Amino acid sequence: MTESAEMSDRISIIVPTGMLGGGVSRAQVQYGLRRGASAIAVDSGSTDSGPAYLARGVSKMNRESIKRDLQILMAEAHRAKIPLLVGTCGTSGTDSGVDWTRDIVLEVATELSIGPKIVCLYSEQKADELIRKNSRGEITPLPPLGPISDADLKSCEHIVALMGPEPYIAALQAGADIVLGGRTTDTAVLAAVPLMRGAGVAQAWHAAKIAECGGLCTVNPSLGGVLMHVGRDAFEIEPLDIDNQCSPETLSAHLLYENSDPFTLTEPGGVLDASDAEYRWVDNRITRVTGSRWTPKPYTMKLEGARGGDFQTIMFIGIEDPEVLANLDEFHDLMQKTLTGRIRKTFGDEAVRFDVSLRIYGWNGTSGRPVPRGTVPPRDVGVMFVVTAPTQDLANRMAKACNPYFFHTPLRPGIEMPSYAFPFTPAEIPRGQVYEFVLNHVVHTSDAFELVRSVSVDPARANKGALDA
C-alpha cells in the first residue's frame, strides 16, 4: 500500500483542548478549519478529581470558563458549518450536567444570534432499572470489585453509563449542529465523526485515545490542542500550534498515561489493540500511526456511581519548636491518643463512629508511612487535623472539643504549655461530605441506545421560554 493510500478519505477533527473550560484558542481552531476539519469534538468530563463531582452532580469547571470556550467553538463551528460535539458535560455527565451545559449553550447562541440545532444525550441511570438488570446477570464487576448489591446501587446519589459513539452519530445524522452528551468514554466523542464518515474503525478509536487529553500528547502540552486526521488504514496527529510537534514518542507514550494497560483498551462494542502499532514522522510536526487493530465485542457500557458518606472538619497548625520537630513520630502518636481520648470522653455514646487523622506535612503527611531511621528533622511542619463523623454538626463540635488540645498539647508532661501556630480564625473549617465511588462494573445492553435518551432542543423556543419565564 502506498503512503497516501493509507490516509485515503481522511476525516479531520479538531480537538481544541483536553477538557472544555481549559481554555481554547480561536486562532488554533481556525488553523484546524483551514486544514480541512469536518468537526470539533471536545471532552468535558473526568473522574480524576474524585467522586465529589458525580455524587453532587455539579461541574468542576466554573460556568465562566465553559462559556468562554463555547463562545469560540460555537462561533467557529457555525461559521464553518461543521458540527460541535461535547462529551461528558458538567464533569461527571449526569443529567444535571447536560442541562447545565445546554443552558450555557443557549445563552451563547442568543449572544451570537445563531440558532443551531441542539441534541442532548442523557445516560444517567435509575438504580431500580439497574437492579433489574443485575438480577438478570447483566451487570459484571471489573477488578478489584466484586458483584454489586442492590443496596449499593440504591446508595448512589448518581449513576451514569458511559456512552459510545453511536448516539452522537444518530444525532448528527438527524441534523444536529451541536451534540451535548452525558457521560461518554473520552474516546467515543472524538471518534464519532470519523466512524460516521467511514474512516478506519481501529484508526478512529486509536487516534481518539491519543487525542483525548488535547495537547498532552504533544512535545509542548502548554501550546493547546491537536488535530486528528483519520484515514482508512492509518491516522495522523498534528498539533494545532505551528510551533508544536507530535512525535512518535509523545504519541506512543500517551497510551501509558492514566491507563492501567498501555496496549489494549476496552470500549463500548469492542477492544482496541495498539500493541503492534507503528509511529513514524510525516514531517517535523506530524506523526502517522499504522497497525492499530479493533475487535468487535458484544455491547457493554461501563457504569460509574458515587455516594455521599460522613462529614469532615479540619484544622491546621504550623510548628517550628525544635523539640517537637526532633520527635515528630512521638508527637504524632501522643496527639492522636490525646485527641481520640478527648472525643470519647466528651461525646460518650454520641461518638459511636468517628475518625481522627493527623497528617504531618514536612515529615510524612503525604504518605503517612514511617520515615527512614536517621532522617534529619525538618525546620518547619504543618499538621493537618481531620475529624470524620456522621454529621457536619458533630464533626464541627468534635473539632471544637479538640481545638485547645491540638493547640496546646506539650510533647511530654512537665513541659511548659506550648501554643502552636494556627493560621486561621476560627480554626475549625467545616470541609463537607466525604464522597465515594461505588461502581466499577459494566452493564450488558442490547445495543448502544438501550440506556440512552436523546432530546432535541430548539434554541428559538428554549430562549423564548426563558424570556417568558
Next chain:
Amino acid sequence: MPKLSDICRHVRSKNAGPFWVTVDLFFDGEENFRRYHDTPALSPQVFARLFGTNPDLVRRIPVDNLHVVKISYPRPHPQGWMQERDMHAGQQFARLLDLEVD
C-alpha cells in the same frame, strides 16, 4: 546495588480510573531496561508491602519501544475515602525511588 532512581530517567504515578493506580518507570536507556525490567525488586509482594495492595492483582507490562515498565495495582481504598492523602495518586511513585534493584 543501584537504586531505582539511578537507573530510571523518570518515574511517575497516577490514578487510572477510581480504583487503580498506574506507575510508569522510564528506564534510562535500553541497557538498563533490558537488565532490570523484570527485577524482583518490583515484584507484586513489594507493591503489597509498600502500597497495601492485593499482590494477586498487580500487573506488570513492559513497553519495549519506550524502555518503560508499567506497573498497575488496585488502590487499597477507593479514591477519596476518609483518610485519603493523595487523590490523584500522583505522589505514590516517591516511595519506589530508593528501592535497591538487582
